[in-house]
Amino acid sequence: MPDPSATSDAPVRPRLRFAPSPTGYLHVGGARTALFNWLYARHTGGQFLLRIEDTDRARSTEASTRAIFEGLQWLGLTWDEEVVYQGANLERHRRDGERLLAAGAAYRCFCTPEELDERRAAAEARRETFRYDRRCDRLPVDDVERRVAAGMPYAIRFRVPAGTIEWDDLVHGRIAFPNKDIEDFVVLRSDATPVYNMAVVSDDIAMRVTLVMRGDDHISNTPKQILLYRALGADVPGFAHLPMIHGTDGKKLSKRHGATAVADYQGQGILPTAMLNFLALLGWSPGGDREIMTLPEMVELFGPGGLQRKAAVFDPQKLEWMNGQHLSMMPLGELLPRVTPALVRAGLTTADALAAQPEWYAALVDLLRVRARTINDIVRQAEPYLCETITYDPEAVAKQWKDPAASAALLEASRDALAASPSWTPEALESALRALAESRAIAAGKLFQPLRVALTGLTVSPGIFDVLVLLGRDRALSRIDAAIRHLR
Ligand code: GLU
Numbered sequence: 001m002p003d004p005s006a007t008s009d010a011p012v013r014p015r016l017r018f019a020p021s022p023t024g025y026l027h028v029g030g031a032r033t034a035l036f037n038w039l040y041a042r043h044t045g046g047q048f049l050l051r052i053e054d055t056d057r058a059r060s061t062e063a064s065t066r067a068i069f070e071g072l073q074w075l076g077l078t079w080d081e082e083v084v085y086q087g088a089n090l091e092r093h094r095r096d097g098e099r100l101l102a103a104g105a106a107y108r109c110f111c112t113p114e115e116l117d118e119r120r121a122a123a124e125a126r127r128e129t130f131r132y133d134r135r136c137d138r139l140p141v142d143d144v145e146r147r148v149a150a151g152m153p154y155a156i157r158f159r160v161p162a163g164t165i166e167w168d169d170l171v172h173g174r175i176a177f178p179n180k181d182i183e184d185f186v187v188l189r190s191d192a193t194p195v196y197n198m199a200v201v202s203d204d205i206a207m208r209v210t211l212v213m214r215g216d217d218h219i220s221n222t223p224k225q226i227l228l229y230r231a232l233g234a235d236v237p238g239f240a241h242l243p244m245i246h247g248t249d250g251k252k253l254s255k256r257h258g259a260t261a262v263a264d265y266q267g268q269g270i271l272p273t274a275m276l277n278f279l280a281l282l283g284w285s286p287g288g289d290r291e292i293m294t295l296p297e298m299v300e301l302f303g304p305g306g307l308q309r310k311a312a313v314f315d316p317q318k319l320e321w322m323n324g325q326h327l328s329m330m331p332l333g334e335l336l337p338r339v340t341p342a343l344v345r346a347g348l349t350t351a352d353a354l355a356a357q358p359e360w361y362a363a364l365v366d367l368l369r370v371r372a373r374t375i376n377d378i379v380r381q382a383e384p385y386l387c388e389t390i391t392y393d394p395e396a397v398a399k400q401w402k403d404p405a406a407s408a409a410l411l412e413a414s415r416d417a418l419a420a421s422p423s424w425t426p427e428a429l430e431s432a433l434r435a436l437a438e439s440r441a442i443a444a445g446k447l448f449q450p451l452r453v454a455l456t457g458l459t460v461s462p463g464i465f466d467v468l469v470l471l472g473r474d475r476a477l478s479r480i481d482a483a484i485r486h487l488r
Contacts, residue, residue, distance in 0.1 A: 014046030015210050018072075018079075019086075019200070021053045022064035025261040026071030028314060029215060029245050029253065032279045036242060037213050038077045039280070039302035049207055050079040054087045055199055071262040075272050076295065084207060086199055093194035096202040096232060097156050097187045105231035106187060108154040109136040110147055131183040132157070153190040158227065160184050165223035170240035170304040171216070171283075177223040185224055197221055201228040209237050216241035240304065243283045244311045253314050269342065269375030270319065274326035278319045282312035292325050324373035332362055339365055339378055346379050348386040364470055367462040384456040385470050390479070392486070396459040400449045401487060407450045408487040413440070414447050415480040424473045426465035433464075454483030 018034040020026070041048035052068070054060040072079070100106040109132075116132075123130035137159060139147075147154070160183070166176040187198040194202065200221075204212065219241050229236045247257035259265060265275055277293055285308060286293065286301040293301070327335065343349050354361045364385055365378060372378045384390050401407040413436055421432040433451075437444040448464045455476060461467050468476050 012210055014041060014044045015049065015208050016041045016046060016213060017049040017051050017204070017207060017209050018077075019051040019053050019203075019214070020068050021056065021059075022061060022068060023056065023059040024064055025067045025263060027260045028262060028279065028282075029260075030068075031071060031075065031077075031262045031275075032245065032282045032312075033214055033242060034072060034077050035075070035276060035279050036240075036284065036302075036307075039298055040211065040213065040304075041080075042299045043302045046210075047080045048077070049081055049084065049209070051084040051086060051203060051207065053199075054085055055090070055194075055196075057087070060087075067263065071266075074266055075262070075276055084203065086203055089199070089203060089206070090193065092206060093199045093202045094188060094192050096205075097192075097194055097198055100158060100187060100228075100231055101156050103231065106156050106158045107137045107184075108144060108148070109157040109184075109186070110139075110152055110154045111136060112153075134159075134184055137184070155186045155190045156188040157184045158187050158224075158231070160227060165226050167222065167226060167236070167239055169219075170211075170213075170238060171243070171307045171309055172219075172241060175219070175222075179223075179227075182223055182227075187228070197224045197228065201225050201232070201234075204237065205229070205232065205234045210235075211238040211240065213240040213242065216243060240307065242307070243309055245282055245314050246311045248313060248315050250311075250313075257314065258316060265319070269377075269379075270323050271326050271330065271338070271375070273330065274319065274323035277326065278322050282314065283308050292322065292329075294329075320373045327369045327372055327375070327378075332366055335369065336362065336365060339375055342375050342379050343382060343386065348379070348383055360470070367466050367470065370462070371460060381458075381461070384458065384461070390457040392453060392457045392483075393459065396453045396457065399459060400453045404487040408484050410447060410450055411454055411480055411484050411487070414451050415477060415484070418468070418480075419477055424469065426463075426469055429465045429468050451480070454480050 016037040018030075018037050020030050020034075038048045040046070050072070052065055054065070097106070101108070111132075119133075120130040136154075136157070160179050163179050164176050165179060165182075166174060169175050185197070186195055188194055204225075222239055222241075226236050245253045247253050249257075251257075253260060259268070262275070266272075273295060276295055276298070277291075280293065280298050280302075281291065284302065284306045286298075286306055290301075340351055340354055343354070344351055364382065368378045368381045372381065414433060417432045417436040418429060421428045433447055434444055437447050449459075452459065452461055452464055452467070455461070455464075455467050455471060462470075471479065
């Protein structure tokens, strides 16, 4: 019995790749492309590959390659096979270019760059667009042989056949390019180095890529690439060209719009899960109004049906909001290890001090995260609970301690009521303060607001009873005393 899994009819598992050029940091557009490829691969049980397109020696840097790895690792977009470096495959690119020549799909072009420049300038002077006129394709065979034998340098040019190149783009639907608009393009330069499209197709064939998903700034390369696949006798992969990303002003996203590097958002305390969720919606929708998703949910829901054509809008405020949602839903066990280093960096505490009171620390972060959009917000709000002394925010003082004598009197009464409470729990403290408010016939808020300033120095904090419990009896009472002294 033949092994059925060994037949060539076995379904091919999708293979996708992210192919960044290491010429800068990992920007949000690149990360979006990486994520979509990764989600598609994970959704279909396929493979996600990484190729570093480092053939532009002058612009590629090792630091940039490292930044790409670090950005992808921070997001958790791991790749399934060893990283492919395009620059290591120049020999194969050259062989593939020569195969085109041997198969009669390409021809030698002896025109020098100077000659081509001259003809281009002449065409422009006539207000015509320059297109290579195929003169070297008309050279007699013996002439070509003579030039080769004489060691004349030549490039290899692809002979674009008549017809139309069409494909069903996963995003845009049917796309057709008339071949007459494509000039006979060079595949190997006279120094035998491949042009970009030659290298990409040679690598995508070698990596057995089945679906090319990339930014739609590459649409115009696709007809040439399809011609190369066919001429090399390879299967043409599927294509999905993802929409551009714009700023909220409708213009192409650029540094003018603020941070565009993934690492900047990492530095701002954005969670990778929120970043992924936000990036996923730049050109894809799971349907309905659904927005907040975990990574496993995105993997489950992701499919070509939700890919969108219209430009996506990058709104940093939406990212912050989304981050707040993810902060609230993340298991505390995952959140705390992210908050701790930020608190330590801010000089508010040490990791040992937090480890000595794990329950208290967990309760603190659990309360603070509700009002936070970023980890940095949590750090800012945590200060009153971690430091011995507090400073009074001038705005809070102006608003809640308008009449110092009256505020001091209210604080004194609150202090006595709290000190007399039989236990230091939210419930007991609440009934103590509510009884006080009732006995004075004032709204409870009139007590809570000045008290909040006395305890935290701020106008916003978790609920006042939670604040009292987090601070503990001694610290809370001595802060109220200090505020009374300050006001008098
Ligand atoms: N290296 C190209 C870029 O960074 C991507 C090429 C491709 O995906 O085909 O834009």
